[in-house]
Amino acid sequence: MTDAGRQGFRHRQSAGRRIGRGLQFAGLGFALLWTLAPLYWMVATSLKTELEATQLDPTLFPHSITLQNYTGLAGGSLPFMQFFVNSVLTCLVAAIVAVVIAIPAAYALSRAKFRAASQVGYLILIVRMFPMVVLLAPLYLILLTTGLLDTHFGLIVGYTTFGLPFAVWMIKGFIDAVPIEIEEAARVDGYPRWQILLRIVVPLIYPGLITTGIFVLMEAWNNLIYPLTFITTLDKQTLPAALQLTFTGQFKTDWGGMMAASVVTTLPLMIAFFTVQRSMVRGLTAGSVTGT
Numbered sequence: 001m002t003d004a005g006r007q008g009f010r011h012r013q014s015a016g017r018r019i020g021r022g023l024q025f026a027g028l029g030f031a032l033l034w035t036l037a038p039l040y041w042m043v044a045t046s047l048k049t050e051l052e053a054t055q056l057d058p059t060l061f062p063h064s065i066t067l068q069n070y071t072g073l074a075g076g077s078l079p080f081m082q083f084f085v086n087s088v089l090t091c092l093v094a095a096i097v098a099v100v101i102a103i104p105a106a107y108a109l110s111r112a113k114f115r116a117a118s119q120v121g122y123l124i125l126i127v128r129m130f131p132m133v134v135l136l137a138p139l140y141l142i143l144l145t146t147g148l149l150d151t152h153f154g155l156i157v158g159y160t161t162f163g164l165p166f167a168v169w170m171i172k173g174f175i176d177a178v179p180i181e182i183e184e185a186a187r188v189d190g191y192p193r194w195q196i197l198l199r200i201v202v203p204l205i206y207p208g209l210i211t212t213g214i215f216v217l218m219e220a221w222n223n224l225i226y227p228l229t230f231i232t233t234l235d236k237q238t239l240p241a242a243l244q245l246t247f248t249g250q251f252k253t254d255w256g257g258m259m260a261a262s263v264v265t266t267l268p269l270m271i272a273f274f275t276v277q278r279s280m281v282r283g284l285t286a287g288s289v290t291g292t
Contacts (some may be wrong), residue, residue, distance in 0.1 A: 040264075046070070046259035053256040056214045069260035080261065084241040087221060088268070090152050090238060093215040094115055094159035099209055101160070102167035107197050109168070109182070110175040121172065132225055135162060143230060150232045158226045163216040170215070174208030175201060189200035216268055 045053050046069050048062045073080045109121050129236070139158050140149070148154030162221045178201055227241035237245065243265070247258035 009035075042259050042262050042281060045255055046257055046263050050254070050256055053259075054253075059077075069256040070264075072257055073264065078242075078246050080242075080264075081234055083237055083239050086236060086265070087154065087238040087265075090155050090159060091217050091220040092162060094156045094220045095213045097156065097162045098167045098212045098216045099171070102171050102212070103202065103209070104197065106170045106171035106175055107201065108258045110172050111180075121169070124165045124168050128169065132162060132223075136225065136229055140229060146230055149230060150236065152236060155227060155230050155238070157228055159220040159223065162223075162226075164194055166219075167212050168214045171205065171208060174205040174212075178204050214233075215270060217272070221265075221269060223269060 004008075029116045044060070044062055047065045047067070048059070049064060049066050049068070052059060052063060078084050089276070095263065109124075135158075143154040143157065146154075174242060182200060182204075186200055189223045191199070221242060223238075223239040224244065229246070231237050233243065234245065239261070243258055243261050247254045247261065
């Protein structure tokens, strides 16, 4: 190949790389715009006046920025802070309980030697695939029979029931990544099984536990159908159900107030995610190296 031919080949190769890089940036920009557009519309609507938020011709930018929708959450007639506390209490307790129960269950599936271990693991995963509505009727009857309907404890039971299969499956993957030789050395030193789990395995998979707990917390925080079904008293409602019940009327919807409440509802999840982002990455990376 002559020098001119080589230069032409390099030029075409460089042009192809530039085109490919440009297509990648265009795809990333479109995905970013697609993701952030609803968030921007939520924040922009929360800063609009009631008249501007409800007009038939929506505006892309607020013409007159107001914080009235946010001040109305704190000083209005709705117990918004009570809704917030209810969500934090029920979701945080459900996440902790689900992780605590899932740890010994996942350890048994990972380390126990019985014939149906893999089948039980897949059965748990299949249960996780059930839609939320499938568990609604039996959970309602159980809570009604036990007197836990319209209580925060009953709502925690519902959240934990739906999040537990996912927690068991996730934590099992993290335990599978722990070398069995570490536990065998501890057993030689005379440690019983429960101390091996609490003193050796749990500290090693701590990032995975944080990751699992955050996922269960986020799922419970965004849950709408359970509080609408299990809670009948307005003061005991959580944020997603309260937004649907209080800001939506038969003849009018307070879009500005609803979007302001949605911003306040979304902020804790964003803060929690960015706070434990490194732990989540370490946990997911540790769970991905397992060969089972």
